[in-house]
Amino acid sequence: MAFKQTGDIAAQRLSPEQLSCEFSDIAPLLDASAAAAAASRCHYCYDAPCVNACPTQIDIPSFIRKIGDGNLKGAAVDILSANPLGGMCARVCPTEILCEGACVRNHQDAKPVAIGALQRHATDWAMARGEVLFKRAADSGRHVAVIGAGPAGLACAHRLALSGHQVTIYDAHEKAGGLNEYGIAAYKTVDDFAQREVAWLCSVGGIDIKHGVTLGRDIDLDTLRQQHDAVFLAIGLSGVRALAMEGEDLSGVMNAVDFIEQIRSASDVGTVPVGRRVVVIGGGNTAVDAAVQSRKLGATSVTMVYRRGVESMSATWAERDFAQTSGVTLVTHAAPTRLIGNAGVVTSVEFERASSEGSQERFVIEADMVLKAIGQTLVPVGIERELLTLDGNRIAVDESGQTSLPGVWAGGDCAATGGIDLTVQAVQDGKIAAAAIDAQFARTAVKAA
Structure with missing residues (x-):
């Protein structure tokens, strides 16, 4: 739905120069000296309350220590192995109520370690250099369908691909990314970062994205189950x-x-x-x-x-x-x-x-x-009623993200996982489901043997 330019609604209210300034990056990248100074404030706590506050459980003390030692590649591996969308999360996570909110520095000088900025420093460095951080396992012969190319779907696809499984992502939009591409303020993620992160994530191999495909219109769940070894629903809340x-x-x-x-x-x-x-x-x-x-x-x-x-x-x-x-x-x-x-x-x-x-x-x-x-609300087109919670607002899942339908998992905003509605939680849902799907494949392989 777009506005018609009527009455006092109009475009070009500001000059291109003003708009460029208004929509510039609100949190510019740290330079090397600023990153080193920020890293030096970390106490590397043995119980790491910041890690416990991160839904994806990134080893924060480890990656900050590596930044302080100048090992940016190692820091990026720490981050992206736990959160493959760590670059975007560094930009949009409410760190003030998550990792930085739990930082012990808050009790000392009321200024937490700049965890989000340091995370971005390492991940941006790795992506800008095209660093190869992960190697995909040998092809398993398994094929998984992922519905939705948002944070949950992308995280699930990345984990499955690393395990050697083939993944096809079906998404209704022209671009992958979900809310990271279409639903976040432009000043938080500039220079087409969402697409650059998707490209990096898919560079591991084994991931194919089909755009302009909508569940219930172009594809149906029964057919997907017949054509794939597992299905992961990450359709978000489009209503x-x-x-x-x-x-x-x-x-x-x-x-x-x-x-x-x-x-x-x-x-x-x-x-x-x-x-x-x-x-x-x-x-x-x-x-x-x-x-x-x-x-x-x-x-x-x-x-x-x-x-x-x-x-x-x-x-x-x-x-x-x-x-x-x-x-x-x-x-x-x-x-x-x-x-x-x-x-x-x-x-x-x-x-x-x-x-x-x-x-x-x-x-x-x-x-x-x-x-x-x-x-926003769930639009359950193409989803059987028995897969939904009693109120119909989400897809019902267990602790691994599995639905009541064999071979079908769900995660992200569309699923009743009990987590918070944030990008970082959607990533964790995708990871959990991928691990469960991979474990299911391992069990069936053992039985077949």
Whole structure:
């Protein structure tokens, strides 16, 4: 869904020079001396709370010590053997609540070791040099279908390929990467990094990606099971929750994920239309990314409104702070009641919140553009009902990612794994499923022998 340039929604609000500055890398790469200084702050803790806080269990003290010793290849091996999308995770992980949040330095000088920046330093070095870090095992004769080329699907494919299995990834988009390619703010991952990381990951061999293929339309699960030795479902959450209120169909109202995808897909971000007065409804990372990018595209005012308090937001404190320092106004404890328009075009949003006296008060925020970011949902097209959880919101899996259907696993946002909805968790889901699939192949091989 794309905006029509009507009313105050227009493209090219800023000059190319301004846009280049606004969408430049927000966390530039460390140079060698800065990396050495950052590495020197690590205590190399024997119990490593940072490792326990990382869903992919990267050996953080080990790779930081190697950076300090000048062994960047060894550091990259430590990282990428645990997390094959370690370069992207170094850019987008909420390290403030994961590894860096657990760093013992927080209790000493309130400044954790720059783990994310150091991780990027090592992985970017290895990828830029085209270093060969892993060798694929001999071909096993097994063939696995992976549905979805997002973080979970790519991580699963990489692990399976390393074990010698052939993998075919089927993805609905023109480019692989999933949310890493289409759903993350452009200023977090510049210079086409998502595609460069996919190319590196697939360079191990044994991975074939088929684009423009959708489960339930172009392929079906029964056929995939017949043609492959195992299937891994990593279809993500492609649906978007609706506000279900008056005015939602007005021109100027859009899903935030579609807005972010427009920006990520544009060859020139200046061609993406944006309003002068933007209201973003939601309190997660998608809301923050949409709000900040609206400002960076030239919106005069951007207001992010959330129905609860900041403590309930899924966006971290660092993301909230970044949004506010980027010029986004944050309004909490306010729920939308209707979208107001004129001649079919949105003009404002009415909100309601409890006053200090306990009564409900209503107020209106003017807007020519409204971005909805209230959550995404599973679209179970091509998925049998018996594979879903009781509420139908996710695919039911066990601790290894296996579904109730023999030979079928699932992971990432689409699966009820009990993990957090983050790229790094999706990677871990893919790894766990790959290990389970490989173990299943080993068991069947023994029985056959």
